[in-house]
Amino acid sequence: MTTDNVDIRSIRSRRTLAQNAWRTLKSAPLSAIFGMAVILIYVLCAIFAPLIAPYGEAEIVGKAYGHASWQNLFGLDQIGRDVFSRVIYGARNTMGIAFLTVCISFTLGGIFGIYAAVTRGILDQVLSRVVDIFMSIPVLIFALMLLAMAGKSVWNLIFILAVLDSTRVFRLARNTALSVAVQDFVEAARLRGEGLRWVVLREIVPNILPPLIAEFGLRFSFVFLTIAALSFLGVGIQPPTADWGSMVAESKTLITFGRPQPLIPAAAIALLTVAVNFVVDWFLHKTSGLRDE
């Protein structure tokens, strides 16, 4: 509001991107730092799974339901595989599939959403109503039905979840793009004679990126939970591929014997979800310009 502020802003802009990023990171709250640390560890586990895991993903190393020991930190599963190794491989499978799914869903939802917002008219109406119909059906039930019809394979799982999830992305992309598309600078670009490509990529997308990135994190959490749920129900990722959802399902009876084994993959799921949410929360707070009051 005061003229002093203008000066301060101009000084800040002279920092490089890296300096700005470092400054922002330093001021991050504990929850966000915790979240980022957890995500980093998970990602490292996923990438370097074969190096970290003491045994192979499907390697049978002892007898069924063996107790935890120094050789097998989290014990053995129903056919004698090392649970610790499978939890590490699970990071790779579950997160990898979830990440791929969200990428596809953002490509689909983002492109159609922005296109609908910019062109409006009949196409926008048709797409929006179709999306409404999809959104009125609970994702898990819809996915179960489609998977039952299409057959249980990883690619079917990815494709079905991506399409279902892209409806949410479509909504967000369309609404945020719409609020930018009515701004004068977009009109100015049109008056200049710019094509659709320029208007979308140079005028609109840079302005809707922050909410979309935040949504990417949240959608990742949801997709990840949905995959875990589907795997638990037996239609998600199929054995012998290690996956946290199915690992919970396979060992769930152990809980009645007082063994903590099924809780380990469940905790892995919960921890990642919480971590992603912490980071997204902070990111949204930062980019929306909200202040702590």
Added chain:
Amino acid sequence: MNSAVKPSDKSRIKGATLVEIKGLKIEGYSDDKWHPIIKGLDLTLKRGEVVGLIGESGAGKSTLGLAAMGYTKPGCRISAGSVNFDGIDLVNAPQDKLRELWGSRISYVAQSASASFNPAHKLMEQVTESALNHGVMNRDAAEADAKDLFKRLQLPNPDTIGDRYPHQVSGGQLQRAMTAMAMSCRPDLIIFDEPTTALDVTTQVEVLAAMRRIVEEFNTAAIYITHDLAVVAQMAHRIMVLRYGNLVEEAETRAMLKAPTQDYTKTLWAVRKLEKKEEKSDDIALSVQGVDASYSGVVKVLDNVTVRIPRGKTVSVVGESGSGKSTLARAITGLLPPSKGRISFNGKDLPARLQDRDRDTLRRIQMIYQSADTALNPRQTVRDIIGRPLEFYLGLKGAEKDRRIVKLLESIELNEDFIDRYPGEMSGGQKQRISIARALAAEPEVIICDEVTSALDQIVQEEILRLLMRLQKETKVTYLFITHDIATVRAISDEIVVMYKGKVVQQGLKSEVLNPPYPAYTELLLSSVPQMDPDWLTNLLRQRGGKAA
């Protein structure tokens, strides 16, 4: 009511001190630091007195006005000084005591009445709300009183207007209803924060008259915040000029208008000295003939509009909101193809639709918008913003493009330091200059300026207008200048087009339009523009039918 907030007998006497602010300092929090907004101000307000606060945006007017009611905006704090309201220390008063005062003894009228009313409730409910909440009156008495206030504020149908919803009355009526709401508890102090800024001049007159009369009748003290000097001259007994949170000058209204002592005040007063000599020309660059246009084919917003725009001259289009000024611009640019009539440019018909025009035609007609905040992409640097038309129309690239950008920056009186800045790193005036440079980069023949100065402070407005005039002299560019501000029109036009309800009332040289004989609407419009004369409103109302008594 709490005994501590009841008015003391002493304060009921006219001329007794009501508000006393001493050494007030207020700070605002941004970028992890506290910045001073008000840097030590004193203000004394007597019962029945109206003090005007003027200054550009960021001067601290609103912050000081709110502080007089013991309130600071979120993110601000009072760091020093005292605010004394009729013996009550507002700085240290507990929140519930302040709430008891607000609405009953101190009330606030905001700039945008439409944003301040709840659209889901009828006017009457909202106007009587504070009187009922504070237990001043019962419902019947409050409604009777509200009707009385509506009558005093000269609202049409005072007995039934309370049954309407906010969207069912006009902006001027809503602003008066808000004054009635502020008056409902007969407060000792009203803060008016730019109450007429969003209104058309013709509406503004009625609202100003109503507010002035009701304040006088009830002997209410008021703080009137505005950036419009002519308005404050009508309303205030005393004027305080603020700048950067400091007091520049304080004096009785008449004394200050006659002889301002400080340089800054003098510049404020001198602002409208700018005047261009009109020139006649028959070399028509752009002509609009018998154009009709409507949104979605239903509401006709342009009705048989014919306008001639001579080359190298400035044609101003004036009229109140809804008169079709901006729609005319949209029709010319091809954003809203006309349903009838033709638009010709350099003697050739322009394709109606934007999509059908070739790149070179688009280049020749450029547009500058009212709000540079929305007209510049916040994620692009000045280099991208100005560089794009150079690249797009003229095919410039690399070092040559950069050289041209710097040259353009110099022509709008900025320098190459700005080239890597984002819009958020510039002031409002600088941003508007960048908008101008973007239009200039295309080397256009016609620039349509849509209210380009109305979002700016008076001094910045003056600078922008001077810049536009200089550029016209240098490049012989033609301006179509859309505005509702008659002072701006007077300063820069060669010809004037007056529009009303989608029709052209009059087009002619400046001297013809601004001097009698006038068509009826032109006269109403011109006479409604506030003058820097404290008696202007009184005289005008007397002329229009003796309402000023």
